[in-house]
Amino acid sequence: MSTLTLAQASEIVDSALGHAHELGLRPLAVTVLDPGGHPLVVKREETAGILRPQLAHAKAWGCLGTGQGGAASARYAIRDPAFFTALAAISEGRVASCKGGALIRDAAGELLGAVGVSGDRPDNDEAAAVFGVEKTGLIADVG
Template sequence: MSQLTLAQASEIVDGALAHAREEGLRPLAVTVLDPGGNPLVVKREETAGILRPQIAHAKAWGCLGMGQGGAAGARHATRDPAFFAALATISEGRIASSAGGALIRDADGALLGAIGVSGERPDNDQAIAVFGVEKAGLVADVG
């Protein structure tokens, strides 16, 4: 079974942040978690809001907890807000159902971890997450 390395997680985060600067996006925070929800890399740009790392973590953690990418979680949250309010309670506030999170998979589909990005509109956060994962030669599963 594959395992996401610290070097790969760093490449994902650094690639995502570099791409965000190229695109002229707002300041971001990016986190990469292992399959157990443990942080491998967390970076917050100097002028990103103080809650951005926690939001990025919650996006990634929510993907792992639900077993699906953030886009799928956001669609489900729109259809059934009461269920996702319950999930927030059950998870003790650790889950965010929003685009900007993705599962990280290898080429064979094995789960390696998750990424969360926060600071921009959800669709931009998601695009940055996907870019970082793909730049590292891995697959971003946004749902």
């Protein structure tokens, strides 16, 4: 059984933020959670909005809770908004069904955790998340 280390989680967050700077994105918050939904690393850029860490957490936590990446959840939320409204209520608002979240897997496909990024447009948040995970040599499963 593989485990996501603190060093890997830190590298994911720092790589995602570095990539966001290269792309000229707005200030971000990035969080990496273990498979149980517990934070390993959370960083919020100085000028990112005050809710960005909670949104990043909700994106990552939603991926873990639904077992799919944020892109898949976003597609399903459009097709069945009543279900995702119920999901938000059931989870006490801890799920954000939108791009910017990804499951983190090893080469064998084993779930190691999830990453969530918030601060820019959802597609850009997702790009930063994927870059950070892949830079670490792991697989970002966005759905």
